[in-house]
Every structure is written in structure tokens, then in C-alpha cells.
Amino acid sequence: MRLAELSRRSKIPTATIKYYLREGLLPPGRRVTATQAEYDDAHLQRLRLVRALIQVGGVPVASAREVLTALEDDSLDHNSRLGTAVWALPHGPEPSGDEVFQERAGRTVDALLARLGWDSAREYAAESPAHRMLVTAVAALARLGYPCAVEDLAPYARAGHQLAVTDLDLIERYDSADEQLEAAVALTVLYEPVLLALRRIAQAQESHRRYGQRSTEE
Template structure:
């Protein structure tokens, strides 16, 4: 397909596609003349991923480039490619190591992971280095500082619910045929489904609140 068709099918303007090509977010098409190139379904799939990362996920171009580089690393298996790509996504500020609540929160996070049996890619005795863990610790610290429940018993039901969601996530990914498509879809769905999960949680809370506290 030519550039105009790629634009029409993807919903991305030709100017934006050219920008993605210049930035290395989209690999060049096959030259058919000195000034024209031809694109295929792989370009369309990658363009949808780039759009999910940048236009929907609001991920900076440099971070998006890191994610895409990880996806293209054929020396890694699917699990490591996905982990490396998700690692490159923005994850918020690091824990404040100067605050006394941080160390207690880290102990709580470690105890939760031990109860769940989640290795988080580490060997026994090694610290957790995953960026998502770095998000969890300050979140627990904030709960603790403000006097809200954040013990392991309080957090475990949420983690168990996340286990079920993770199964659903990867069931969606398994619908794609090739390993490359599966890894790309996993990253795109990580970005695109997070607002869906937040919205559904708030809707579910509203329903439960109505059942518990609404007018009889």
C-alpha cells in the first residue's frame, strides 16, 4: 500500500507518519521509485502500536523508541521481550528513600509478594527491581502516612484480583497469531486497558455503594 492508504487505514495523518519514520518509530517502506515507498500490514500493525503509545498513552517519543527497540530484540524470548518493553514504559516517581515510611512500605510490599509467591523475575534473596514495584512502595507508604489500611491482609485481595486480570490480559494476547504480534499486542493492551480498568473499578464501586448504602 502507498502512504495515503496507510494513512487512511490507520487513521494517522501522512505528516505524522513521516514524523514517525524520521524518528525511527516506524521502519522505512520498500522503495518503488526514488520518491515513493510501499508499505505492508506489518507497518500498519506497528503504526497502531505507536499510536497507542504516543497518542493515547501520552508516552514521550524517546520512551516509545525504547519500547519498540525491546520488541525488536530477537535475542530475547517473548517473556523477556515483553518484560523489557513494559519496563521501558513510564512508571512515575521513584520512592522517597529519605522518608521513614518508605522502608516500612518496602517490607510490606516484600511480605505481600512472598505471600503471593510472585518472583517478579528475581532469584531468591535478590531485591525486586521492576519499575512497577517502585510504584507500589510509595503507594503503600502514602496509605500508611495518611492512616489508611495497607497491611498485607488488606492488599492481598487486590493482588488476587490482579492475578485474574493478568490471565484475561494474556488470553487476549493469545488471540494473535505470531510471537511478534503477541508481544506488540501485549504492550498496546497494557497502555490501552489501564484507563478501562480504572473506569470499570469506579463504576463497580458505584454499583456496590448503591447496593450497600443506597435507598432501600
């Protein structure tokens, strides 16, 4: 297909595709004339992944290029490629700089992962943006005096594990490895507001169950 057809099928403007080509996010097409090239379904699939990273995930172009380079590394297994794609996504605020609370939170998170038996999470803790984000969040809770001991966090972790099972079940609906990588990025980003909304609706429902009936009776 020519560039115009690639743009139509991907729903991405030709100017944006040309930018991705210049930045090395999309491999060049097969040259047919001095000014024209042919593209195939592999380019279309790559464009969808680039869109998932940059437009949906908010990943900077330089980081997206690194991710795509890693994804093409044949030495990486499928698990590593999925991790590389998801770890590239924005992961919340950086540590506040309060080292005392950060260190305490780090110990709490390590104890939580040990209790859950999440050995692989502990193994890659130093490299994991999600681990750093969790430590920062726990440090903020502790600094403000809210419950954040291991026993407080464990129910959330168990709920998170069930969500992860659901996530991977959704991703496995896609056949190819590239489609699964795209889905891992897009679904991680797009389902986070769904989870937030459902949590708040559930809180309202549970609040009504606990306290609403009492108010009516009074």
C-alpha cells in the same frame, strides 16, 4: 503500498508517518524512485504498535525507540518482549523522598510478594516500574495512617492476579507476536479506566447492599 495508502490504512497522517521514519520508529520502505518508496503489511503493523506506545500509552519518542529496539532483539523471548513493552508505559508518581516510609513500604511489598509466592516479581523488583509504583503507593498510605499491611494488600493482589489472567487471555486472541505486543500496550492503557469505573460502580452497589436497605427500613 505507497505512503498515501499506508496513511489511509493506518489512519495516521502522512506527516506523522514521515516523522516516525525520521526518528527511526518505522523502518524505511523499499525505494522505487528517488522520491518514492513502497511499504508493506509489516510497516502497517509497526505503525499500529508505535501508535499504541505513543498515542495511547503516552510513551515519549525516545523511550518508544528503545522499546522497539528491544522488541527486535532476537535474543529476547516473548515474555521479555511483552514485559519491555508494558514497562515502558508511564507508571504513576515518583517516590516522595521520605526514605523512612519508602523503606518500610518496600519491606511490606517484599513480604506481600513472598506470601503470594510471586517469585519472578521478587526477582525483577529492582527493574520493575510497577514494583516502584506499588512501593510509593504503600508509602503514601502508611504516611497518612491508612491500612496497608500485608493482610490488607493481599486481597487486592489476588484480584490483580485474576485480572492478569484475563489480560493475557485477551492478548492471546491475537495471532502474531507483534499483534500481541501492540495489544499488551493498548489494552493495558485502555482497560485501566474501565477497571477504575467498574470498581467505583461495584463500590456503589456494595454500599447500597450494606447500607441502603437499612436507610429505607428506618
